[in-house]
Amino acid sequence: MSGQAQDITLPDGSRFLPDDVNFRLKSDFDSGFIERCEKHKALVLSSIVLCPLLIYLLFFVVVPNVAASAVTLLPDGVAKTTGEQSMLLIEKVALEPTELDIAQQTEINILWQNSLAQLRLSNEKYRLGFYRSDFFGANAFALPHGQIVVTDALVTKLAQHPEALRAVLLHEIGHVEHQHSMRIAAQSVASTVALAVIFGDLQGIAELTLGVGSAIMQQQFSQDMERQADDYALHNLETYGYKAADFATALKLISHERQSEQNDWSKYLSTHPQVETRIQRAMNYQNSK
Numbered sequence: 001m002s003g004q005a006q007d008i009t010l011p012d013g014s015r016f017l018p019d020d021v022n023f024r025l026k027s028d029f030d031s032g033f034i035e036r037c038e039k040h041k042a043l044v045l046s047s048i049v050l051c052p053l054l055i056y057l058l059f060f061v062v063v064p065n066v067a068a069s070a071v072t073l074l075p076d077g078v079a080k081t082t083g084e085q086s087m088l089l090i091e092k093v094a095l096e097p098t099e100l101d102i103a104q105q106t107e108i109n110i111l112w113q114n115s116l117a118q119l120r121l122s123n124e125k126y127r128l129g130f131y132r133s134d135f136f137g138a139n140a141f142a143l144p145h146g147q148i149v150v151t152d153a154l155v156t157k158l159a160q161h162p163e164a165l166r167a168v169l170l171h172e173i174g175h176v177e178h179q180h181s182m183r184i185a186a187q188s189v190a191s192t193v194a195l196a197v198i199f200g201d202l203q204g205i206a207e208l209t210l211g212v213g214s215a216i217m218q219q220q221f222s223q224d225m226e227r228q229a230d231d232y233a234l235h236n237l238e239t240y241g242y243k244a245a246d247f248a249t250a251l252k253l254i255s256h257e258r259q260s261e262q263n264d265w266s267k268y269l270s271t272h273p274q275v276e277t278r279i280q281r282a283m284n285y286q287n288s289k
């Protein structure tokens with residue numbers, strides 16, 4: 001028998017208590033089903049396991065995925081604000097003014113402007129910045145509003161291969177076009193909010209801006225995201241008269257240094273895993289269109 005023994009409190013305050021503790025008042029509600037569930041050991045046990053699992057799935061799979069999908073619905077202003085704030089944060093903690101000479105910067109800027117023109121992308125939105133960075137080493141990354149950062153170390157490493165640098169820049173543009181930073185930022189925000197709601201720790205929400213910045217800084221793109229950005233680069237290299245193999249050259253040059261300069265390469269490669277596979281894909285790439 002489910003539930004507790006029933007009693008009725010009358011309007012004058014007196015109570016009716018049946019002698020039979022198993023007595024239940026009849027109602028339209030069929031308590032039989034609930035009663036059977038409560039007695040079913042396997043069901044009770046599985047609910048103990050399933051409830052936390054469902055909560056986990058809801059907050060760590062459903063919420064982040066919905067958040068990531070919702071990114072496409074956000075107005076451009078959100079990406080702009082998020083990108084600009086994150087850039088300020090990243091600049092403060094990890095970037096120094098560039099030490100590249102003007103001639104070097106000009107050469108790359110021309111290549112950059114040409115690429116934007118070919119891709120018909122706005123040079124108001126897409127901006128290229130050079131920075132020296134011990135934190136990032138030889139690296140390039142993109143912020144959601146179209147700011148692309150290239151480090152001095154990467155420019156130096158690819159100095160003899162401008163076509164390889166172009167391939168890296170296209171890869172980074174691919175991340176922006178597919179809104180990858182915003183996706184991981186939205187996921188981290190959604191999880192933070194979900195946790196804050198569960199544990200009532202609303203202070204966590206105050207750290208949202210920080211969370212967005214660090215999510216972008218760690219560039220924890222999934223392998224699918226990297227593949228998408230690679231495809232964007234490979235497709236456009238082939239479309240505009242360059243070679244998909246230029247991207248393989250870039251990956252090889254960056255990973256080639258791995259034995260000699262542990263710090264420089266490791267960061268780029270750790271954020272861009274499975275280099276060998278990607279080199280092979282670039283070498284074998286053929287445009288389907």
Ligand SMILES: [Zn+2]
Nearest residue numbers: 175226229272
């Ligand atoms: Zn990437």
